[in-house]
Amino acid sequence: MKILVVRFKQIGDAILSSVICNTLKRTFPDVEVDYVVYEHISPLFENHKYIDNVISITKEEQKNPFKYIGKVWKVTRKKYDIVIDIMSTPKSEVFTLFSLGSRYRIGRRKPKRGYTYNYKIEEPRDAKDKVDKFLKMLKPLEQEYKVIYDNNYVITLTSEEKSQMRKRMLDAGVNFSRPVYICAANSRRESKIYNTEKMKKIVERVRDELKGQVIFFYSPDEKDFIMKFYEKFEDKKDLFVNINTKSIRELAMVISNCDFFFGNEGGPRHLAQSLDIPSFAIFSPSASKKEWLSNANERHQGVEPGDVGNCEGLDYNGQYNLIDPDYVFDKIEEMSKKFIVK
Incomplete structure (x- = not known):
């Protein structure tokens, strides 16, 4: 057949x-x-x-x-x-x-x-x-048939691919004896991008309080955005923009070598879940957590405006602003303590 x-x-x-x-x-x-x-x-x-x-x-x-x-x-x-x-x-x-x-x-x-x-x-x-x-x-x-349903989406990488990328990350300065986070600071759709000042605060707390190293990834079209975001940080210690990926598969290889994924909801977040890397997603008012956080569980969580406040009467930005960076960090911290072992 x-x-x-x-x-x-x-x-x-x-x-x-x-x-x-x-x-x-x-x-x-x-x-x-x-x-x-x-x-x-x-x-x-x-x-x-x-x-x-x-x-x-x-x-x-x-x-x-x-x-x-x-x-x-x-x-x-x-x-x-x-x-x-x-x-x-x-x-x-x-x-x-x-x-x-x-x-x-x-x-x-x-x-x-x-x-x-x-x-x-x-x-x-x-x-x-x-x-x-x-x-x-x-x-x-x-x-006609007994259908055996499988709702777990997976991406398969070889051990060689993971090892090759791990070496590239080591050469870029990543220390694997400490937690490695990867951050989706951008999104293909502008309306889904969480406020960059708030995202900056989350990143700084992940680095300073969780002793994490944070990798920013980007496609060629997103490079300018990420570099401008990177320049917002006065202290750039343990922040990485030098791990270039030439394809979506190489991005998967990077994610597979990280301990945790956080940031804007989108395809890369789904990629993290398909590799079973713990993830926490920020959902914009236009994205339904119920639909897009498929197979949600303890290792894969997210927040949308309705989780933290009443959206009634608020415009798009007003709803998005309900998501407080401290709330997001607290969730990342809680999950990190549970799922990152160093």
Whole structure:
């Protein structure tokens, strides 16, 4: 049996929806599972124990409809038995259009689209989080198979990759006999960025009171933001901006060598959880903790404005300002004492 899972989105969405691949592989141990993602995200899923082939959609293919259609045609010549279109957009539906012979063509029920799906999934109202929502797309398979659900999203790194990055971090001055924190000071969406003065206060307390070393990571587009944030610190001791990552997989390698992740909610935070590095996330008013802190537990926690105050009558910034940096630090300190052993 051959199964194709289509997911066009950014880091967090691709990681969370990969639980579909986990579940399919556990349900059908001999199945071949292929996962379609954007090119810049695809390195994350190399050597993934539940994914056989990662299919990349390049930027050129995204922009050029003829090249995109040609790519989809080529991919679907594999004649998949099951095609699951998580995105369910006119663009992603081309995969099921070219797979009309597939026994299961599953997508979301949306107005005026999805004509090539033979199973349309209603938007679930009872999903406990994003992961649960994605897994409900496998419901049609239950009519024929006993589906073994797996809601744990994971990223697999080799011991060699971890060791290579650890050496680079040592060369950059990181002391692994002391706690190593990694901070998401920025976000791809400007509206999700927590006040930088407040974030600065959290970082300083982590360094000074928890004796932590703090790594700031960034993509090429985020470098200017992070460097300006770094310059806010009069005392730059134990703060690192010199550990460059060339890909999202290298960022995963850095995170895997850290003791704790904190900062703005987003894809890198999901990456930390997929590597089971303890994490604490700050959620903006536009991000639902219930949905995006999937599989929340003692090791992976977060705060949103409604957790610390009454949001009624407050504008966006007013709601965001309810999150006090001392509250965030206290949570990080509590978790650090429990999960960091040096």
